[in-house]
Amino acid sequence: MQASHQLKNAAIARHSSELMRLSRLGSAFPTRLSFMRVLLRDLAVEGVKVTRPRWDINEDGHGQAVYSLTCGKHTYSLVAISTPLADKDRSDRVIAEAWDAAFVLYDGIPSKKEVERIALSAPHQEACRYSEKELTLSRANKSGRLFKEVVDALSSGRQPDAQMIGQIGYLMRTTAVYGNGKFGISDRDRFADRQNMTKPFQAEMLTVWLVRAFTHDLVEHIAAARSTHAVKLDRHLKRYLGIGNATGLGMAPFLVSHPQLLNAWATAREHALVRVLNSTRDIGQALEEKASQVQKHLNAWNVDDHRQMERIEKLREEFSMLDLNVQTWASLWHQTEDLSFECQELVQAILIDLNPELVDDLAEELGSNLPLAWHPEETVNKLLSDIENKYSWALGYDFSSRKETALFWYTSEEKLEPRLGRRFEEPGAEKERPLDIARQVQSLYSMLQTADPDQKLAFFFVENPSHRAIAARIQTCRDLPFAEIQDNLIAETTLPIDMLRFKLAMFGANKFDPKSDLWTRITLFQGAPLIDDDDLGADWSFAVL
Amino acid sequence: MIQVSKNELGATLEKAAIGQGYDQGTGQWLSSVVLQAVQVDLPAAEWAIEALRHKPEPPALKNTSLGWQCHNYSVLVAGPLLTDLVMSGEPLNGEGFVKLDVPDLWRHLLTTKFKQKCGAVDIQPATWKELNTLAAKTYVPATDESRARGAG
Numbered sequence: 001m002q003a004s005h006q007l008k009n010a011a012i013a014r015h016s017s018e019l020m021r022l023s024r025l026g027s028a029f030p031t032r033l034s035f036m037r038v039l040l041r042d043l044a045v046e047g048v049k050v051t052r053p054r055w056d057i058n059e060d061g062h063g064q065a066v067y068s069l070t071c072g073k074h075t076y077s078l079v080a081i082s083t084p085l086a087d088k089d090r091s092d093r094v095i096a097e098a099w100d101a102a103f104v105l106y107d108g109i110p111s112k113k114e115v116e117r118i119a120l121s122a123p124h125q126e127a128c129r130y131s132e133k134e135l136t137l138s139r140a141n142k143s144g145r146l147f148k149e150v151v152d153a154l155s156s157g158r159q160p161d162a163q164m165i166g167q168i169g170y171l172m173r174t175t176a177v178y179g180n181g182k183f184g185i186s187d188r189d190r191f192a193d194r195q196n197m198t199k200p201f202q203a204e205m206l207t208v209w210l211v212r213a214f215t216h217d218l219v220e221h222i223a224a225a226r227s228t229h230a231v232k233l234d235r236h237l238k239r240y241l242g243i244g245n246a247t248g249l250g251m252a253p254f255l256v257s258h259p260q261l262l263n264a265w266a267t268a269r270e271h272a273l274v275r276v277l278n279s280t281r282d283i284g285q286a287l288e289e290k291a292s293q294v295q296k297h298l299n300a301w302n303v304d305d306h307r308q309m310e311r312i313e314k315l316r317e318e319f320s321m322l323d324l325n326v327q328t329w330a331s332l333w334h335q336t337e338d339l340s341f342e343c344q345e346l347v348q349a350i351l352i353d354l355n356p357e358l359v360d361d362l363a364e365e366l367g368s369n370l371p372l373a374w375h376p377e378e379t380v381n382k383l384l385s386d387i388e389n390k391y392s393w394a395l396g397y398d399f400s401s402r403k404e405t406a407l408f409w410y411t412s413e414e415k416l417e418p419r420l421g422r423r424f425e426e427p428g429a430e431k432e433r434p435l436d437i438a439r440q441v442q443s444l445y446s447m448l449q450t451a452d453p454d455q456k457l458a459f460f461f462v463e464n465p466s467h468r469a470i471a472a473r474i475q476t477c478r479d480l481p482f483a484e485i486q487d488n489l490i491a492e493t494t495l496p497i498d499m500l501r502f503k504l505a506m507f508g509a510n511k512f513d514p515k516s517d518l519w520t521r522i523t524l525f526q527g528a529p530l531i532d533d534d535d536l537g538a539d540w541s542f543a544v545l
Numbered sequence: 546m547i548q549v550s551k552n553e554l555g556a557t558l559e560k561a562a563i564g565q566g567y568d569q570g571t572g573q574w575l576s577s578v579v580l581q582a583v584q585v586d587l588p589a590a591e592w593a594i595e596a597l598r599h600k601p602e603p604p605a606l607k608n609t610s611l612g613w614q615c616h617n618y619s620v621l622v623a624g625p626l627l628t629d630l631v632m633s634g635e636p637l638n639g640e641g642f643v644k645l646d647v648p649d650l651w652r653h654l655l656t657t658k659f660k661q662k663c664g665a666v667d668i669q670p671a672t673w674k675e676l677n678t679l680a681a682k683t684y685v686p687a688t689d690e691s692r693a694r695g696a697g
């Protein structure tokens with residue numbers, strides 16, 4: 001954070017070489033600029049009310065339900081299809097054939113006939129085709145232990161075990177939320193200019209928020225069907241119950257294949273940080289109160305993964321040592337300079353969360369419509385210069401080393417999603433996906449050095465067509481400081497979990513619970529307002545029970 | 546006809562091109578040109594598959610035979626390298642190139658950014674199946690080891 005002492009008039013607090021490393025991205029926390037938070041704030045501004053026009057669920061909790069809300073000129077409906085599922089068929093993996101419940105976010109209010117159509121297809125997920133009326137497609141499985149505990153307790157007239165709720169935190173967990181045209185559902189382009197849908201992933205986040213409401217209603221319904229003495233779930237407990245999610249490699253390459261979006265997200269976070277650090281706004285009691293809440297939140301964050309648990313323990317200790325009796329926000333920030341990335345990123349999140357009036361408008365900058373650039377009229381020399389100025393980070397790796405090329409990204413035949421293979425141990429490297437940005441840049445750089453510097457790129461790439469794509473990427477990203485993850489993504493040491501964490505933090509997820517280097521469990525909307533809460537825009541960061 | 550989303554069509558085309566042996570850049574190009582063409586209701590997916598069926602060999606990359614003749618849109622389906630040359634503004638009668646007289650109308654089409662059209666794309670089921678078959682050439686089957694690591 002060398003630059004952070006000279007922030008006046010600076011647009012960013014940290015250089016891309018510091019910020020865009022996997023190790024730091026893999027320490028990110030959600031903020032007010034995360035998509036879930038933005039969604040609920042926008043719904044609050046709209047004064048949105050959620051209704052439940054259909055509830056055809058039997059006493060076992062199986063059937064169909066519809067939740068609807070209107071934003072501006074458009075109504076959206078979650079169609080939930082709950083079906084029986086044997087315990088042995090319940091899997092965290094994205095690869096499965098049956099789930100406890102399937103969902104679509106429908107564009108409008110579905111007729112009975114449309115619900116019947118969806119009920120026939122959605123439980124089969126990827127095996128069916130969908131229409132433009134479906135904006136997202138998702139599915140979820142019950143958390144067997146907690147779902148049963150909550151239903152048993154409510155039907156017995158008591159509240160469920162708060163400790164178990166604290167440990168698990170969700171009644172159902174999703175294994176996929178598909179959007180943007182998958183399996184024939186609507187392209188995002190078709191609704192991206194609508195009010196409340198302009199920012200990224202708003203349809204997906206809305207889906208999950210409504211799924212959460214369905215899970216709350218479902219346990220109360222089953223309990224009530226079992227006993228006339230059943231009680232409703234305590235609202236404080238209910239608010240703490242989010243939606244679980246298991247996320248793996250399928251999501252990781254998104255940050256590489258969408259450099260313009262990555263730049264927009266990281267830039268918004270940095271701009272927010274700079275605004276707060278430059279602010280003289282009174283700190284008051286807010287910091288101490290938030291810090292106390294955060295410490296409780298950290299104490300409740302316990303995972304089996306040894307590496308992550310060590311990081312959490314260190315974070316707890318570092319955070320507890322911070323001097324909160326500061327006069328400026330920057331004073332708090334500077335204390336983290338020699339602390340772990342986890343602590344730095346946590347404090348950044350707190351600074352952003354405590355200053356809504358300084359940062360909330362930056363949510364408007366989270367999207368990007370920048371197209372892929374391509375300037376074949378430019379010269380070899382210009383491209384060389386672009387690489388030296390903007391991609392110098394990519395030129396230092398020794399790609400003749402097996403360690404630097406140990407991994408390769410590919411598309412799985414089984415799931416049609418990105419996966420990561422071991423180049424020297426597993427077949428398939430000849431079908432490698434081009435996520436090896438640093439290696440491609442280096443290769444192009446070598447070729448350009450032997451070419452006529454004044455040659456136009458159009459002519460250069462007639463002779464070297466295989467490098468045209470990376471050249472276009474360089475031209476696209478040369479003016480976007482945070483568009484690239486500045487690491488070799490095929491190195492032996494690469495941890496895909498780091499890519500996942502940054503993206504999930506941008507979603508607004510918390511309680512990262514890595515199950516390996518390749519996938520993690522998380523909780524979505526934990527602590528968030530309920531669909532019938534008065535203030536959907538209330539702060540719900542760092543939820544505690 | 547079946548309906549596919551533009552995003553789905555683009556992703557499949559890019560993979561299909563790679564599955565047919567083109568490089569990533571050509572795959573991206575083909576995908577982008579087709580998606581641009583469908584904005585104005587050209588039968589783009591149909592001639593895209595036609596293009597993929599008739600993959601030119603490398604020597605053809607240096608001359609105008611790079612383009613695939615299909616309907617009346619031969620320039621739009623010309624290869625990306627030829628497109629680059631046209632867009633570079635350089636005369637295309639230099640060494641290694643057959644003299645190419647690009648009509649202004651074609652040049653205009655190449656550089657026009659069509660107004661965005663929303664909505665899914667109608668496509669012949671057989672064409673969609675053929676594109677997916679080509680795309681499948683880029684997929685890697687899971688191994689016991691990769692499944693065990695959760696990467697299958």
